[in-house]
Amino acid sequence: MVMAVSALVAGCSTAPVASDVSTAPAPVERYIIGAGDSLEIFVRDNPTLTTTVPVRPDGRISIPLVSSMVAAGKTPEQLADDLEKDLAHYIRDPLVTVIVKSFVGAYSQQVRVVGQAATPKSVPYRSGMSVLDVMIEVGGLTKFAAGNNAKIIRHAADGSEQSIPVRLGALMDGDIKDNVIMRPGDILIIPQSLF
Numbered sequence: 001m002v003m004a005v006s007a008l009v010a011g012c013s014t015a016p017v018a019s020d021v022s023t024a025p026a027p028v029e030r031y032i033i034g035a036g037d038s039l040e041i042f043v044r045d046n047p048t049l050t051t052t053v054p055v056r057p058d059g060r061i062s063i064p065l066v067s068s069m070v071a072a073g074k075t076p077e078q079l080a081d082d083l084e085k086d087l088a089h090y091i092r093d094p095l096v097t098v099i100v101k102s103f104v105g106a107y108s109q110q111v112r113v114v115g116q117a118a119t120p121k122s123v124p125y126r127s128g129m130s131v132l133d134v135m136i137e138v139g140g141l142t143k144f145a146a147g148n149n150a151k152i153i154r155h156a157a158d159g160s161e162q163s164i165p166v167r168l169g170a171l172m173d174g175d176i177k178d179n180v181i182m183r184p185g186d187i188l189i190i191p192q193s194l195f
Contacts, residue, residue: 031075031100031103031109032073032075033071033074033075033076033079034055034059034103035057036055036057037054037102038053038102039052039055039061039071039076039079039098039099039101040052040099040100041053041063041083041098042096042097042098043083043091043094043096044094044095044096045095046094048064049087051063051064055071059071059073060072063083065086065087066083066086069083069086076098076099076100077098081096083096083098103124109124109125109184110122110123110124110125110185111123111124111125111129111134111182111185111186111188112188113134113137113138113187113188113190114188114189114190115189115190115191115192116141116142116144116146116190116191116192117135117138117140117142117145117188117190118139118142119138119139121137123138125182125183125185128181130181130182131152131166131168131178131179133182134182135171135172141169141172144193145168145169145190146190146191146193147169147170147171147172148169148170149191150165150166150168150190151163151166151188152164152166152182153186153187153189154183154185154187164180166178166188168190
């Protein structure tokens with residue numbers, strides 16, 4: 001019995017390990033702070049400086065000792081670094097953590113839905129978000145929607161525009177192959193049916 005277990009362990013330890021590309025970690029997406037977000041600012045060992053603040057429409061925040069700082073367009077890590085630099089004038093070795101409590105995101109980080117959705121609106125982009133996730137957020141289609149004629153308008157980094165047809169009617173009826181992965185900045189257009 002002991003020899004059988006030893007042989008099994010030895011056999012496992014000498015087996016070559018296959019490299020599986022599918023297990024490679026996905027690239028990390030960075031959240032960009034936008035106007036309307038709510039941020040929790042923690043300053044270690046300084047509870048009087050720890051606070052929750054909204055990002056104002058001008059993209060700035062205010063906390064004790066820092067009257068105004070641009071937050072919009074930065075990642076939480078970048079904002080924390082900038083706050084640490086400003087707070088270093090008043091306290092020794094500040095350690096700041098920024099947590100996004102509720103998010104709207106910069107326009108470039110939103111998915112906008114227009115047309116015949118139950119509640120057309122901008123939806124904050126989340127990593128891995130699909131068109132089905134977006135449709136759940138907006139409450140589905142209206143009875144006047146031409147869902148199978150919907151399209152996604154996507155802007156590339158070079159300024160070009162791509163139009164991607166989406167069969168929302170089929171998707172809402174359970175045809176999951178029509179579930180397209182969204183990207184930040186996408187615009188989902190749902191036209192009205194003529195009948």
